[in-house]
Amino acid sequence: xxxxxxxxxxxxxxxxxxxxxxxxxxxxxxxxxxxxxxxxxxxxxxxxxxxxxxxxxxxxxxxxxxxxxxxxxxxxxxxxxxxxxxxxxxxxxxxxxxxxxxxxxxxxxxxxxxxxxxxxxxxxxxxxxxxxxxxxxxxxxxxxxxxxxxxxxxxxxxxxxxxxxxxxxxxxxxxxxxxxxxxxxxxxxxxxxxxxxxxxxxxxxxxxxxxxxxxxxxxxxxxxxx
Amino acid sequence: xxxxxxxxxxxxxxxxxxxxxxxxxxxxxxxxxxxxxxxxxxxxxxxxxxxxxxxxxxxxxxxxxxxxxxxxxxxxxxxxxxxxxxxxxxxxxxxxxxxxxxxxxxxxxxxxxxxxxxxxxxxxxxxxxxxxxxxxxxxxxxxxxxxxxxxxxxxxxxxxxxxxxxxxxxxxxxxxxxxxxxxxxxxxxxxxxxxxxxxxxxxxxxxxxxxxxxxxxxxxxxxxxxxxxxxxxxxxxxxxxxxxxxxxxxxxxxxxxxxx
Numbered sequence: 364x365x366x367x368x369x370x371x372x373x374x375x376x377x378x379x380x381x382x383x384x385x386x387x388x389x390x391x392x393x394x395x396x397x398x399x400x401x402x403x404x405x406x407x408x409x410x411x412x413x414x415x416x417x418x419x420x421x422x423x424x425x426x427x428x429x430x431x432x433x434x435x436x437x438x439x440x441x442x443x444x445x446x447x448x449x450x451x452x453x454x455x456x457x458x459x460x461x462x463x464x465x466x467x468x469x470x471x472x473x474x475x476x477x478x479x480x481x482x483x484x485x486x487x488x489x490x491x492x493x494x495x496x497x498x499x500x501x502x503x504x505x506x507x508x509x510x511x512x513x514x515x516x517x518x519x520x521x522x523x524x525x526x527x528x529x530x531x532x533x534x535x536x537x538x539x540x541x542x543x544x545x546x547x548x549x550x551x552x553x554x555x556x557x558x559x560x561x562x563x564x565x566x567x568x569x570x571x572x573x574x575x576x577x578x579x580x581x582x583x584x585x586x587x588x589x
Numbered sequence: 590x591x592x593x594x595x596x597x598x599x600x601x602x603x604x605x606x607x608x609x610x611x612x613x614x615x616x617x618x619x620x621x622x623x624x625x626x627x628x629x630x631x632x633x634x635x636x637x638x639x640x641x642x643x644x645x646x647x648x649x650x651x652x653x654x655x656x657x658x659x660x661x662x663x664x665x666x667x668x669x670x671x672x673x674x675x676x677x678x679x680x681x682x683x684x685x686x687x688x689x690x691x692x693x694x695x696x697x698x699x700x701x702x703x704x705x706x707x708x709x710x711x712x713x714x715x716x717x718x719x720x721x722x723x724x725x726x727x728x729x730x731x732x733x734x735x736x737x738x739x740x741x742x743x744x745x746x747x748x749x750x751x752x753x754x755x756x757x758x759x760x761x762x763x764x765x766x767x768x769x770x771x772x773x774x775x776x777x778x779x780x781x782x783x784x785x786x787x788x789x790x791x792x793x794x795x796x797x798x799x800x801x802x803x804x805x806x807x808x809x810x811x812x813x814x815x816x817x818x819x820x821x822x823x824x825x826x827x828x829x830x831x832x833x834x835x836x837x838x839x840x841x842x843x844x845x846x847x848x849x
Contacts, residue, residue: 516698517669517709521716522761524695525749525776534698546757558760561768564673564717564731 364484365393365457366491367400367477375408375453376415378474382451383422385412387476388442388464389429390456397491400455400477402429408455408476425453433460439467446471499569505557507548514541520562592743593661593690594771596631597797602821603631603828604848605663605774605799608654609835610635610645619650620657622837626844627658634692634774634830637665641702648679652686663745664688667696672712673721673731680722684740692745692774693718716764719744723769746770748798750778750787759791766795774830777803780816781823788825797827804833804843814846 369375379385387409395401409425416423428445430438433456442464446452451472454461458479465473481493496513502520503510512518516534523542526533530543549555597603606626608619623633633654635647651664664683666676680691695718699709713721721731728739746765752758762773773794778784778801788794800820804813817829831847833840 516700517695517711517714519695519711519714521714521764523752523757524715525747525752525758526698527749527752527754527757529753534700542757543754546754546760550756555760558757559763561716561720561764563720564713567712 364396364482365459365479366397366481366483366493367394367457367479368397369399369404369408369455370476370478372411372415375474375476376412379412379423379425379451379453380419380421382449382472383424384449385423385425385451385453386442386445386449387412387425387427387453388433388455389427390433390454390460391429391431394455394457394460394477395429396485398489400457402427405429405455408453433457433464436463436467439464443467498565499574500565502562505562507545507552507554507557509541509545509548511541511545514539514544520565522558592741593632593663593745594743596661597772597827600631603797603799604629604844605632605634605828605830606630606840606844607634607636607830607832608650608840609639610647610650612642612644614645616645616650616653618837620653622841623654623658623660625841627654627660629844629848630660630831631828632661632663632690633658634663635665637667637694637696638670638702639697639835641669641697641699641704643703648683648686648688651683651688655687661690662688663690663692665692665694666718667694668711668713668715668718669696669699669709672710673717676713676718677721677725677730680725680742681736681740684742689741690743690745691722692747693722694747715746716761716768719746719765719768719770726769743771744769745772745774748773748775748787748794750775751783752776755787755790758787762791762794770796772796772827773798775799775801775826777801777832778816778820781820781825784820784825785823798825799828799830800826801830801832802843802847803831804836804839806834806836807839807842810839810842810846813843817843817847 387405389402389405390400405427409427412425432438446468453474453476454464455476461475482495483491483493486492527540532538532540635651637647638644651662655662695715699707722744726742728736802813802817804810831843
């Protein structure tokens, strides 16, 4: 899922300081799971901003709303009426959700309350780890289910650099060297031959423009969307 | 200019020394040092933003050295600071300026240097950089398009005999050879045993291997020279690559002790 964290409170308070009526909009999917921007976090943030506004002697009011997903028009439509009654929207969605909300309300300031961090996994209670860079050219079948572009700081695809010390990364002795893990996995599953072939330079042209994908079945059915 | 490959072929044992370009515009100290050690070594290796710390780009020093010293000059290029277009362009410019020996490396990670906020490039890894340079030497770029005038190149790569685990390093060595490495330089070694253990695991490197010997201070010169002697006596390497953490006098002392 997409993982995000709340921006520092002072940064958010500064961003909203010029607006009297602000709607704090939570998002009920990824960022709710990672405890950054769901309904509960929207409520807490609104209360904090209310207090800070009062302490600063500002005439500000913060209301909250939460939709299932801010990356879907169907859910954003639920907010249309409430949005019109506010001077600014403070979105607690990932970067995609913030942009989709802003696109829907071009005349309203739409502010970001979170920093989107990565696509990751839930490692433990309250701990998320990055696992995917959304590179559009997945190597995981070759590399033992470990992504060298994400897990190796250098994104080396032909094997380790020379910096591994006792299987740890030269950039951080707390982290496993991705290629040590890849080698161990492929060894355990008798696939070390995967590593002998030269991996050619990657095609970054796929990632140099904002992506769009259209599901073939929908394309056939609603050709105007193609 | 005879390339470094020819020198290795002609000589039983070669010695190279590593020079770091200055953190500024004045090449004087580097040229002075090169004037002293250049006649005693077979090649001078010019480092590239060593340790991810800002230095003058190495192509200028490499070009000046190629013009003024009897030694071969080897230009280091990292994948950390250049995408494939910049790497190819720099390789062509180097060859045009008389520097056709290259050491192609991935490069110490950006966070280890003095500009940790910079965006690391790594468009290519070191194996792919060798693939790129091999293609250029055959007159074509990575997309197979013809060059107008191909460079004659001698390509080198780095080995890390003391990285652990060793097995993935051995695979990487084979890939570098396959991608066109004509010689190998190891990272600084702790001793001949480390090299022996690596070669036992990795097998024949398939190209001449120069063992890295580093003195970190003037006090460390005699120990480093002893190690160099032991490596030479072991017959495990075709040469030595001497370095001194950017300390000119230490390097001069090490060269004197090993190649004088």
